[in-house]
Amino acid sequence: xxxxxxxxxxxxxxxxxxxxxxxxxxxxxxxxxxxxxxxxxxxxxxxxxxxxxxxxxxxxxxxxxxxxxxxxxxxxxxxxxxxxxxxxxxxxxxxxxxxxxxxxxxxxxxxxxxxxxxxxxxxxxxxxxxxxxxxxxxxxxxxxxxxxxxxxxxxxxxxxxxxxxxxxxxxxxxxxxxxxxxxxxxxxxxxxxxxxxxxxxxxxxxxxxxxxxxxxxxxxxxxxxxxxxxxxxxxxxxxxxxxxxxxxxxxxxxxxxxxxxxxxxxxxxxxxxxxxxxxxxxxxxxxxxxxxxxxxxxxxxxxxxxxxxxxxxxxxxxxxxxxxxxxxxxxxxxxxxxxxxxxxxxxxxxxxxxxxxxxxxxxxxxxxxxxxxxxxxxxxxxxxxxxxxxxxxxxxxxxxxxxx
Amino acid sequence: xxxxxxxxxxxxxxxxxxxxxxxxxxxxxxxxxxxxxxxxxxxxxxxxxxxxxxxxxxxxxxxxxxxxxxxxxxxxxxxxxxxxxxxxxxxxxxxxxxxxxxxxxxxxxxxxxxxxxxxxxxxxxxxxxxxxxxxxxxxxxxxxxxxxxxxxxxxxxxxxxxxxxxxxxxxxxxxxxxxxxxxxxxxxxxxxxxxxxxxxxxxxxxxxxxxxxxxxxxxxxxxxxxxxxxxxxxxxxxxxxxxxxxxxxxxxxxxxxxxxxxxxxxxxxxxxxxxxxxxxxxxxxxxxxxxxxxxxxxxxxxxxxxxxxxxxxxxxxxxxxxxxxxxxxxxxxxxxxxxxxxxxxxxxxxxxxxxxxxxxxxxxxxxxxxxxxxxxxxxxxxxxxxxxxxxxxxxxxx
Numbered sequence: 001x002x003x004x005x006x007x008x009x010x011x012x013x014x015x016x017x018x019x020x021x022x023x024x025x026x027x028x029x030x031x032x033x034x035x036x037x038x039x040x041x042x043x044x045x046x047x048x049x050x051x052x053x054x055x056x057x058x059x060x061x062x063x064x065x066x067x068x069x070x071x072x073x074x075x076x077x078x079x080x081x082x083x084x085x086x087x088x089x090x091x092x093x094x095x096x097x098x099x100x101x102x103x104x105x106x107x108x109x110x111x112x113x114x115x116x117x118x119x120x121x122x123x124x125x126x127x128x129x130x131x132x133x134x135x136x137x138x139x140x141x142x143x144x145x146x147x148x149x150x151x152x153x154x155x156x157x158x159x160x161x162x163x164x165x166x167x168x169x170x171x172x173x174x175x176x177x178x179x180x181x182x183x184x185x186x187x188x189x190x191x192x193x194x195x196x197x198x199x200x201x202x203x204x205x206x207x208x209x210x211x212x213x214x215x216x217x218x219x220x221x222x223x224x225x226x227x228x229x230x231x232x233x234x235x236x237x238x239x240x241x242x243x244x245x246x247x248x249x250x251x252x253x254x255x256x257x258x259x260x261x262x263x264x265x266x267x268x269x270x271x272x273x274x275x276x277x278x279x280x281x282x283x284x285x286x287x288x289x290x291x292x293x294x295x296x297x298x299x300x301x302x303x304x305x306x307x308x309x310x311x312x313x314x315x316x317x318x319x320x321x322x323x324x325x326x327x328x329x330x331x332x333x334x335x336x337x338x339x340x341x342x343x344x345x346x347x348x349x350x351x352x353x354x355x356x357x358x359x360x361x362x363x364x365x366x367x368x369x370x371x372x373x374x375x376x377x378x379x380x381x382x383x384x385x386x387x388x389x390x391x392x393x394x395x396x397x398x399x400x401x402x403x404x
Numbered sequence: 405x406x407x408x409x410x411x412x413x414x415x416x417x418x419x420x421x422x423x424x425x426x427x428x429x430x431x432x433x434x435x436x437x438x439x440x441x442x443x444x445x446x447x448x449x450x451x452x453x454x455x456x457x458x459x460x461x462x463x464x465x466x467x468x469x470x471x472x473x474x475x476x477x478x479x480x481x482x483x484x485x486x487x488x489x490x491x492x493x494x495x496x497x498x499x500x501x502x503x504x505x506x507x508x509x510x511x512x513x514x515x516x517x518x519x520x521x522x523x524x525x526x527x528x529x530x531x532x533x534x535x536x537x538x539x540x541x542x543x544x545x546x547x548x549x550x551x552x553x554x555x556x557x558x559x560x561x562x563x564x565x566x567x568x569x570x571x572x573x574x575x576x577x578x579x580x581x582x583x584x585x586x587x588x589x590x591x592x593x594x595x596x597x598x599x600x601x602x603x604x605x606x607x608x609x610x611x612x613x614x615x616x617x618x619x620x621x622x623x624x625x626x627x628x629x630x631x632x633x634x635x636x637x638x639x640x641x642x643x644x645x646x647x648x649x650x651x652x653x654x655x656x657x658x659x660x661x662x663x664x665x666x667x668x669x670x671x672x673x674x675x676x677x678x679x680x681x682x683x684x685x686x687x688x689x690x691x692x693x694x695x696x697x698x699x700x701x702x703x704x705x706x707x708x709x710x711x712x713x714x715x716x717x718x719x720x721x722x723x724x725x726x727x728x729x730x731x732x733x734x735x736x737x738x739x740x741x742x743x744x745x746x747x748x749x750x751x752x753x754x755x756x757x758x759x760x761x762x763x764x765x766x767x768x769x770x771x772x773x774x775x776x777x778x779x780x781x782x783x784x785x786x787x788x789x790x791x792x793x794x795x796x797x798x799x800x801x802x
Contacts, residue, residue, distance in 0.1 A: 076532050129741075129778035134474050136534040136680070136741055137778075282534070284743040284781050311711075313740055317748040342711055342740040343527075343534055345682040350715040380527035383682050 001225055001271055001304055002062060002179050003332060004365050007399035008355055009061040010392050011334060013275055013307060014183040014227060015081060015374025016055075016066030017381030022047045027073035044068060045167045052171035052180070058385070059392030062225065062368065064181050065171070066376060069164035076140035077377035078280055081183065081229050085190045086147045088157025089211055096148035096194055106241060112252040114192060114239045121238050121287040130283060137282050140377070149195040153207040155214035165222045181273065182219045186230035187212055187263055188256030205256065209263035220267050227273050227307070228264075232256065233298060235279040237289035246293045253297050261302045273334065274303035278315065280340055280373040291318040295325050307334035309372040311354065312341035319354070322361040333362060336372030337394065338387045340379050345386045351394020356401065364402045369395040405623055405669055405702050406460070406577055407730055407763050411797035412753055413459040414790050415732060417673055417705060418581040418625060419479060419772025420449055420464030421779030431471040442466060443565055450569035450578070456783070457790035460623070460766065462579045463569070464774060467562035474538035475775035476678055479627050483583045484545050484591075486555025487609055494546035494592040505638050510650040512590065513639045519685040520636050528681060535680050538775070546592030551605040553612035563620045577623060579671065582613045584628035585661055586654030603654065607661035614662055614670075623669050625705070626662075630654065631696060633677040635687035644691045651695050659700050671703035671732065672696070676713070678738055678771040689716040693723050705732035707770040709752065710739035717752070720759040731760060734770030735792065736785045738777050743784045749792020754799065762800040767793040 002009060018026075025040050048068050055063035070084035086092055104119035117123075129135045164182065172180045191208040198204035219226045233253055240249070264272060276298050278288040291308070298306055309315045319335070327333060337354040338346045351369070358367045369391055375384035406413060422430075422445070429441040446466050453461035468482035484490060502517035515521070527533045562580065570578045585607040589599075596602040617624045631651055638647070662670060674696055676686040689706070696704055707713045717733070725731060735752040736744045749767070756765045767789055773782035 126778075126780050126784075129780045132778055134536070135778040135781070138532070282741045284741060284784055286743050286784060312742050313709075313737070313744040313748055314742050315745070317745055317751050320747075339711070341742045343680045343682060344710050344712050344739050345684050346711040347713070347715055349718075350711055353715050380524075380530055380533040382524050382527045383533070386524075386682055386684060 008395040009368045010395045011062035011368050012371040013374045014064050014067050015376035017376045017384050018072050019047050026071045030073045048167040049171045052175050056175045058388050065168040074140050078139045082185045085185045090154035090156040091151035092147040093150045094147050096146050099146040115241045126284050139281050147193045149197050153211045155211040161215050161218045181225035181227045183227045183229050184215045186228045187259045189230050189232040205259045209259040213263040225271050229275050231277045238287045257300050264302050270304045272303045273305035274301045275307040277309050277373050280378050285314045288314050291321050305332035310335035311337045311339035311372045319357040327362045332366050334368045334370035337369050338391045339372040340375050346390045348390050348393035352397035355398040412793040413766045414793045415460035416769040417772050418465050419774035421774045421782050422470050430469045446565040447569040450573050454573045456786050463566040472538050476537040483588045488552035488554040489549040490545040491548045492543050492545050494544045496542050510642050510646050512637045518636050524682050537679050547595045551609045553609040559613050559616045579623035579625045580617045581625045581627050584626045585657045586630040587628050603657045607657040611661045618665050626672050629675045632674050636685045655698050668702050670701045672699050672701040673705040675707050675771050678776050683712045689719050703730035708733035709735045709737035709770045717755040725760045730764050732766045732768035735767050736789045737770040738773050744788045746788050746791035750795035753796040
């Protein structure tokens with residue numbers, strides 16, 4: 001993984017706006033309508049080529065493939081980062097109940113179970129705002145069905161990940177860029193679906209870890225940087241009703257971190273980065289767990305770098321956490337310094353200010369400037385690109401001040 | 405005007421969410437229902453602000469017509485029914501023809517031709533982008549006869565309701581907004597020979613409203629986004645010098661309008677426009693701060709809680725706030741649905757307090773929250789504002 005040796009490197013959290021043509025092709029494919037697979041693959045390949053070139057032009061040092069291989073059939077989309085996994089795992093029945101409509105589950109003291117999406121605590125507190133079509137919390141069309149695990153989990157996405165890697169590596173080579181990252185969902189996030197096969201929750205979790213390990217390995221074997229997407233580490237907190245004790249939550253989450261570390265055993269840590277987030281929907285987020293309460297859990301993940309939200313008004317103040325918490329030697333952070341949470345484009349001076357708060361605490365070489373979450377599907381494409389431009393400009397301002 | 409003598413005072417920029425029944429009454433234009441709704445709604449909104457812990461409440465701008473829950477224009481359009489000499493048959497703001505400026509010759513173009521809107525035309529046009537500003541009025545006023553103030557009864561009723569609400573809540577100090585001439589004069593003109601004449605006619609007419617609010621013992625807040633957001637409405641981008649000259653004329657007209665009035669109870673609100681757009685063409689605070697400070701107000705309210713202007717606290721490292729004056733930086737904002745963490749609110753307040761002194765900062769919002777964000781989120785943001793101010797006060801007066 002490249003480090004900021006002579007300037008602040010820039011990257012982002014993964015998802016980028018898909019071109020309309022690709023969205024339409026995905027929609028047709030998702031609907032099960034007849035498609036020309038060859039033509040689809042060509043559209044996808046061309047789109048990945050364009051998106052890598054565009055990132056290079058804007059001054060993004062460590063580009064991704066925009067998650068373009070993860071199907072998005074609508075311009076507004078918040079779920080592709082994990083829904084894609086259901087297409088790549090065997091043992092699932094995809095005609096189960098929608099994850100929104102599962103039965104809400106309450107917890108007793110010391111016990112932790114996740115409730116359904118509709119009973120999330122922030123959603124219940126602001127039920128009128130979440131339901132209001134003009135509030136801006138809209139998350140796009142919701143899937144009518146959801147996956148259920150009904151048999152042994154296996155990884156069946158070999159062809160898909162191979163195509164993703166080939167498309168991305170060709171795009172990187174064409175743009176003359178050495179390093180690129182590809183996202184993959186972590187077991188703790190992927191397995192939050194109903195299960196009628198495994199007796200114990202932990203068996204299901206570890207089966208997911210074993211299956212997803214195949215994807216992690218494919219990405220790393222190809223020489224790419226692997227980004228593990230694991231919002232569950234932070235967002236599950238809002239999904240436990242009533243609010244649990246922090247200690248109970250940490251214990252619950254550490255089980256998932258251990259499963260992730262199990263999936264990563266023997267893989268090259270220096271090319272693995274971990275992405276934490278509190279959920280990218282445009283809600284009030286008043287029930288987000290503080291970074292201070294989960295930072296040690298995050299650092300227990302065997303990754304070389306940690307990406308997290310720090311560019312929205314619920315988490316911006318948490319740079320202070322790094323005054324008290326030591327970032328282990330040799331590790332990097334990728335704080336979000338521009339965000340999907342507002343249409344307003346960050347001023348490059350603010351971006352620089354945010355970056356320098358982190359470099360002052362952990363050292364300039366250990367900060368890569370990034371986004372809070374993926375921008376694709378969450379803000380208008382033109383605004384997303386303007387934000388990446390602001391990110392690169394702000395990083396350049398910070399670099400001038402840090403290496404003068 | 406109270407200053408933060410033993411804790412950081414809290415206030416906001418004016419507009420608060422209207423109850424549904426009031427929005428309906430405005431839409432139905434039923435005078436009887438409206439009067440009844442207004443009396444109870446103003447009492448309730450003042451009580452609720454007190455309960456939230458806000459130190460300097462307003463009337464939520466409830467007396468300014470808002471017929472739809474998404475609304476960005478009540479602060480301005482209310483003046484069209486309080487000014488005589490207008491004909492409402494002019495073209496809508498978006499239908500007006502574009503006008504090009506030249507060096508030394510600055511003119512405002514149409515809303516459709518604003519520079520940020522032009523740059524992000526697809527995003528502004530996309531109903532899913534979140535930039536919608538609600539139903540657009542199809543018409544806009546044209547001045548066709550001498551401008552006069554005809555809102556005496558309306559402002560008297562606003563004042564009466566607000567003062568009764570303050571008394572019922574046991575509160576001494578409250579603020580009421582009124583539009584400044586620069587912002588009010590952005591209408592068609594077929595009567596006055598020059599723009600300057602129209603501007604001063606507007607200043608003289610609106611003076612009556614300012615005087616009524618101040619005579620009633622209230623704080624007057626002058627809403628004047630035109631000072632900052634006109635920049636984006638000039639196409640192509642002018643030089644800063646040309647813009648300052650253009651804007652100083654408007655400041656002088658405002659100072660003319662408030663001549664002889666008690667400066668101690670006047671606060672000024674600057675903003676870059678509250679729509680949820682990218683705002684990449686906002687003029688920098690550094691370029692207009694002296695223009696703002698030339699206004700004869702005691703206190704200045706401005707956006708500082710959104711990602712385009714948050715870094716501008718640094719302006720106060722170089723610019724001296726004149727003795728005796730106060731600032732009301734926005735530390736929570738309408739620009740995101742995410743509710744500000746109280747720790748962030750405190751951090752923002754402390755940045756200002758460290759530069760200008762704790763007694764000279766009143767914590768406020770970027771812009772009005774009413775009509776721009778869901779009501780429940782608006783109130784949660786005011787709670788966060790109060791909690792953050794309390795955290796900052798603990799640090800500043802420990």
